[in-house]
Amino acid sequence: MGSLGVQLCHRCCFLRVRTLLTAFQRDRTLRSRSLRVSLARAQGGLLSVNPHRAVRLERWRGDHLSVLSSRRASPQPADETAVAASPGSHLLPYENCHLEDTVRSDPTPERPLVELDAVPPPSPFEEITDEDASQISVDPGLSPVSVSLRDYVNQSETLRRLVLLGVDLSKLERRPNVGNMLLRLDFEKDVQERLLFLRDVGVEEMHLGPVLTINPFILTENMKNLQARVSYLRLKRFSADAIARMVSKAPHLLNFSVERLDNRLSFFQKQLELNVQKTQDLVTRFPRLLCGKLDPVKENLKVCEMDLGFRKNEVQHMVTRVPKLLTTNKKKLTGIFDYVHNTMGIPHSLIVRFPQVLNARLLRIRERHLFLKHLGRDQFDLAEPNYVSLDQLVSLPDHLFCATIALASLEDFDVFQKTL
Incomplete structure (x- = not known):
């Protein structure tokens, strides 16, 4: 009976120790999982963890918890002897030895390296020497305000x-x-x-x-638009010289759309009843017609026909010879015609033949006419001798006018101008 009691006692101790070991292993597994989750979160964030170090840390944490749990659960020396004599007790000394090797191999935790390139910028309040200040070059900026x-x-x-x-x-x-x-x-x-x-x-x-x-x-201006407008003029059979002249004399036409240029050409062709060639010659000689307003053109055409008494074909002839008449100020146009026709007695037919007179300055026409009248040379009839051309009357400079038409000196003409 004594031996049977001893065997039952040993069997009860063995079951108790086995139950405790099973509980300790389950607790160690749960804590190891929580530790792995924390390490995974650290790896996904801003921290960088060494994977080998994480494994060693996990083993050390689990073994440390196992030792502490075994000490708390079995404080009596008899239980420790029973655990040492049990079949699973040989794991504890092995784990302790591994813990000592881990601590010896990695005594201090790793520190993150500081980036050497992350140097703070110099402070604007830092004092510098005069030599360093003289070496600083600053690009001069544009003035914020200027007239x-x-x-x-x-x-x-x-x-x-x-x-x-x-x-x-x-x-x-x-x-x-x-x-x-x-x-x-x-x-x-x-x-x-x-x-x-x-x-x-x-x-x-x-x-x-x-x-x-x-x-x-x-x-x-967009380059495609510029090229399209020049291509349109070439399509309308304007020569290269004509296009160069038009752009040089009226640069604003490059800002006009193709549709607007086409409408302008059609307007002058219909209003003046010109063919294609004469229309091209008109705008080539005076390309500002394509850029200016059309209301003054319409008004001057009516003035020439209704107020000045020119026929439509005469107006057509004059404007093709002198295209600027289409944009001349109405008051200036009527004033010149009144003096030439009513004071000088020049008929419509002669004005149509020399339309340049309507494009001259009224003061020049008046001064030269009165000087010729003072000399008795104011002869504008083609059938009479000493005939004076209206074109030469307004186009020649003063010294040539005096030498070829008035047959007087330039000083005499200057003295006469002071008497007016």
């Missing part, structure tokens, strides 16, 4: 090159928003391509400056 573009020429490459081309900045700065537009342009990206386009069209280099002075908005 003249000349203040920006030294800082703006675009303005500097435009001046070299002959662009008159003094005229452009008077126009609203043009100065700001020029300062925003880049010469390589915006200006150079359009200058090459103008040269391809036929504009001479000496005319590039005046063209851009008259119409600086060419520099902001």
